[in-house]
Amino acid sequence: NIVSAATVAFCFPTCNRRFPAELGKGRPCLNYHIGRCMGFCSGKLSRGEYMARVEGVKRLLGGDCVGLAKELEEKMNQAAEAMDYERAASYRDSMRAVLKIRDKQHIVASPTTEADVIGIYADDAGSAISVLMVRGGAITDRETMFFGAEEKINPSAIASLLGRYYTLRGFTPKEIWCGYDLGEEAALLEQSLTGTKLLLPKRGEKRALADRAETNAKEQLLHRRSENERQNGFLASFASFLQLEVVPERIESYDISNSGDDFITAGMVVLKGGRFAKKLYRSFNIKESAGQDDFAATAEALRRR
Numbered sequence: 001n002i003v004s005a006a007t008v009a010f011c012f013p014t015c016n017r018r019f020p021a022e023l024g025k026g027r028p029c030l031n032y033h034i035g036r037c038m039g040f041c042s043g044k045l046s047r048g049e050y051m052a053r054v055e056g057v058k059r060l061l062g063g064d065c066v067g068l069a070k071e072l073e074e075k076m077n078q079a080a081e082a083m084d085y086e087r088a089a090s091y092r093d094s095m096r097a098v099l100k101i102r103d104k105q106h107i108v109a110s111p112t113t114e115a116d117v118i119g120i121y122a123d124d125a126g127s128a129i130s131v132l133m134v135r136g137g138a139i140t141d142r143e144t145m146f147f148g149a150e151e152k153i154n155p156s157a158i159a160s161l162l163g164r165y166y167t168l169r170g171f172t173p174k175e176i177w178c179g180y181d182l183g184e185e186a187a188l189l190e191q192s193l194t195g196t197k198l199l200l201p202k203r204g205e206k207r208a209l210a211d212r213a214e215t216n217a218k219e220q221l222l223h224r225r226s227e228n229e230r231q232n233g234f235l236a237s238f239a240s241f242l243q244l245e246v247v248p249e250r251i252e253s254y255d256i257s258n259s260g261d262d263f264i265t266a267g268m269v270v271l272k273g274g275r276f277a278k279k280l281y282r283s284f285n286i287k288e289s290a291g292q293d294d295f296a297a298t299a300e301a302l303r304r305r
Helices: 002-009 047-061 065-081 085-104 155-169 185-192 204-241 294-304
Strands: 114-123 126-135 138-148 175-178 197-199 250-259 263-272 282-286
Touching: 002 047, 002 085, 047 065, 047 085, 065 085, 114 204, 126 155, 126 204, 138 204, 155 175, 155 185, 175 204, 185 197, 250 294, 263 294, 282 294
Parallel strands: 114 175, 175 197
Antiparallel strands: 114 126, 126 138, 250 263, 263 282
16 A cells, blocks of 8 residues: 555654644654654654655655655765764665655556546446556556445446545546546536546557456455455354354454553454454553452453453
């Protein structure tokens, strides 16, 4: 995912702090100490430096890998000449990450191309819509949306969905190439997406990319179904092993962590439908059972849960 790659390239935080409002208002966490975050909360970076990194991420998402890498190399050399080796190393790592992202991208159109390519696949069991994001002539990211059999695919529904999608995303490219004929809905959608041209490719590289997006939608949908079948098989065997009457839709697992006798925590991990649901994870600071064994701490966590 290009967003995740950009976060790593510029050592952006993945915590819940709000920047730049919280610049310098905190203490660096483990990610800072292992080199996965610049420690924006530490106060070592100014607002200007933070915004410069934000601009770098925006350029990376826009597909300007080559120009960005050259600029980072220049900053690295300048920092090295000033004997600011820590900052030079940071620029070097970002430059290498940007070049790594560039190497993974495949040029599919002219260097000035900025377009989203929409591919749609549907069968009796459901459907999928794939969005290939082409920036600077390369596919920089992709996104797939899945729908059940009860959700009908037709021009009106697709136009409505794309309208909501771009409204929530807050950004529309110069062009949208959609391999699915939206008919009269196309003009209405284009009118709602100010400054964006909606095209129905019929030949050449645009048609090839539209076909590629459709193939991607099909592959993603079939892969998702295969994964669901595998997970359902796992849950069924798990239920049989534990002699459960029904297949568990939700599984919670608890683990006790000790840091001396005074600081004990219980971590809760959740699986829904056989998949890890990280947003539902919880932790409990053990108070009543402090100083006792792990069984007492587990009992407290379960009681409070």
